[in-house]
Amino acid sequence: MLPFLKPVMSRNWEIHVGFKVHGKGTELFGDGFAVWYTKDRMQTGPVFGSKDYFNGLAIILDTYSNHNGPHNHQHPYLSAMVNNGSWSYDHDRDGTHTQLSGCEVRFRNVDFETLISIRYENDILSVSTDLENRNEWKSCFVVANVELPTGYYLGLSATTGDLSDNHDIHSFKFYDIDDNVSHDEIMRRTNIIPNAKSFEPPREHKDDPKPGMSNAKIFFILLLVVVVAALVAIFAISYFKDRNARKRFY
Ligand SMILES: [Ca+2]
Incomplete structure (x- = not known):
C-alpha cells in the first residue's frame, strides 16, 4: 500500500502508472491492484488492500475472476468505481454491479513495461493503457459527468490471498493539466461529493445457476x-x- 502525502489541488489531472504484474501461476493467480483517488489517505481494507465504503475513485486491475457464473467479461479486467462512501465493492461479482465502465486487458507476465493512464478533465474520466509495448495509448473507456472533488489523495494498493502474484509499480x-482554473473554483470543488451520472446498466444480481446434470451423469443413469x-x-x-418347462414335464 502506497499513500501519497499531499492532496491533489488540481481540478484537472492525469496520472501515468508504470507497472508489472508477474508470477508463476498460469491458471491461478491474483488478486490484482488498484489506483485510488480517495478522501482518506490509504487505509488498509478488503478492496484490493484498501478500505471498502470509500469516498472517491478506484481504478481496479482485477486479475482474478471471483465469479464463475454468467460473466460478461474475461480477466484480467480493468474497471472504475466512484463511491460516495455508501457502497461496498462486491468481490463475489468482481465489482460488476457498481462499475462505471471497464475493459478486458492483458498485462500479466510480459517482458516489457505496462502502463495505465488515468485522465480526469472537465468531469470526463478517460482511462487508457499501453500494454503491448507500442508506446501508444489505447482507450479502455471514457465516461462523462464524473464529479470528483479536489483535495483527495492518490494512492496505490494491491492484494494477494490464497493466490499470489507480484504487483510491481515502476x-x-x-500531471497537473489545469488551464485557467481559479483558486476559488479549486476551493469550491473540495465540497463535491463524488458521483457519476452514468453507470453501466446495472446487471441483475443473479445467483449462479445450479450445476446441471452432466453428460456423464445422464449416461450412467441411462446405462442403469x-x-x-x-x-x-x-x-x-x-x-x-421355467414355467413352460415345468408345464411340459409335469
Ligand atoms: Ca476479482
Missing part, C-alpha cells in the same frame, strides 16, 4: 435403466421358460 507520474430393463427381461424370460 513509476507514478502526476438399460441394465435394470435387461435384468427384468432376463428374469422374465427365464421365469416363463
